[in-house]
Amino acid sequence: MQTELMRPDELGIFMAADLLRSGGLVAFPTETVYGLGAKVYNEAAVAAIFEAKGRPADNPLIAHVLGITGAQECGEWTPLAQILASAFWPGPLTLIIRRKPIIPRIVSAGLDTIALRAPSHPVARALIAACGFPIAAPSANRSGRPSPTTAAHVMDDLAGRIPLILDGGPSEVGLESTVVDATGMCPLVLRPGSITPQMLATVAGECQVADSVMRQLQEGEYAPSPGMRHKHYAPMARLTLVEGEDEAVKRVLLTLAKGRADTWVLALDGELRHTEGLRFKSLGRDAGEAAHRLFYLLRQADEEGVQRIFVKALSPEGVGLAVMNRLARASGFDIIQAAEFNNQHHH
Numbered sequence: 001m002q003t004e005l006m007r008p009d010e011l012g013i014f015m016a017a018d019l020l021r022s023g024g025l026v027a028f029p030t031e032t033v034y035g036l037g038a039k040v041y042n043e044a045a046v047a048a049i050f051e052a053k054g055r056p057a058d059n060p061l062i063a064h065v066l067g068i069t070g071a072q073e074c075g076e077w078t079p080l081a082q083i084l085a086s087a088f089w090p091g092p093l094t095l096i097i098r099r100k101p102i103i104p105r106i107v108s109a110g111l112d113t114i115a116l117r118a119p120s121h122p123v124a125r126a127l128i129a130a131c132g133f134p135i136a137a138p139s140a141n142r143s144g145r146p147s148p149t150t151a152a153h154v155m156d157d158l159a160g161r162i163p164l165i166l167d168g169g170p171s172e173v174g175l176e177s178t179v180v181d182a183t184g185m186c187p188l189v190l191r192p193g194s195i196t197p198q199m200l201a202t203v204a205g206e207c208q209v210a211d212s213v214m215r216q217l218q219e220g221e222y223a224p225s226p227g228m229r230h231k232h233y234a235p236m237a238r239l240t241l242v243e244g245e246d247e248a249v250k251r252v253l254l255t256l257a258k259g260r261a262d263t264w265v266l267a268l269d270g271e272l273r274h275t276e277g278l279r280f281k282s283l284g285r286d287a288g289e290a291a292h293r294l295f296y297l298l299r300q301a302d303e304e305g306v307q308r309i310f311v312k313a314l315s316p317e318g319v320g321l322a323v324m325n326r327l328a329r330a331s332g333f334d335i336i337q338a339a340e341f342n343n344q345h346h347h
Helices: 010-021 043-053 068-074 079-088 122-131 151-158 197-204 246-256 287-303 320-330 338-345
Strands: 004-006 026-028 035-039 062-064 093-099 113-117 135-137 164-166 178-181 188-191 238-243 263-267 279-282 308-312 335-337
Touching (some): 004 010, 010 164, 026 122, 035 043, 035 122, 043 135, 068 079, 068 093, 068 113, 079 093, 079 197, 122 135, 151 164, 151 287, 238 246, 246 308, 279 287, 287 320, 335 338
Parallel strands (some): 004 164, 026 164, 062 113, 238 308, 238 335, 263 308
Antiparallel strands (some): 035 135, 062 135, 093 113, 178 188
16 A cells, blocks of 8 residues: 655645545644544444554544534533533543444444544644544554654554555644543543643642553553553663652663663753763753653654663653653653662662
8 A cells, every 4th residue: 555645735635534534544633643543433444543553452542523512423421521622622632421322332442431632733623624524543653652743753654554644744742632531520631641630620620630640550450541551652762761869860870871872861951961971862941842852752762773761750740740651651661760779789
């Protein structure tokens, strides 16, 4: 199969909608990361997404809609969903509600819920509007790889596996949406993103974060949200998180990474200053910039054949929680506590 790259002009949108209508797959830009879309009502097309990605079928997909009206066709709308969607849609927030029977089980990995989002990206919106139906889409990458924030990333992973990629330039947010269980009275964050628990609490009065956000799912525990079950977002290199005070983290890195050309160290600007012999890559000035750059940097590391990546842990406040969630999963929970490590390794 030849994979075509098209500009998201009128012709591109027309071709993409035509493909989706007839059961084909299309990769398209959203404000978070690129999505790999299929018609939500077409079971065979949705199955083809799992196939193209090599994605385990116990991982639910997100149905992309234009707004609240579209969402109400797919699931049992709740007062909480109404409050959250009114405040944050269109935008990087995914709401989980009970699934209506019209949505095939495969979309939600057999669960009785459905994950819904109204994207703000003009290309995604034009495509949904041209189709006239919701588009089921996970991120447009091979399963387990860092998420794609450019059309080139999609091409790297899926060339020859899908017919069309709409190229809408780099993603603004660069990190997948916040996923919230909106079936109850209080929002429950299942996957953190750029819409933070603080922001959700502002409109809903309160907000909880699932404890699974920063730990591994146990055997036999089911995944209510995308991005929870498997080792995700991972580069080819072995990735390790280092937690602790600046000086302690420096000592760990001087022990493990000094003078190694195949090893990268990622940290926010202004951290780990004046440390000689380390190959630094900046995550940016703050957690928001780190969110935007993270997957791009992980893919760049792969292109340059980097073997080992150490990342200085961010504080899990605000968007920092989302970045740390992705890093913990990308590392397979390989986390060094700097103080402990230094105690074991001092002479």
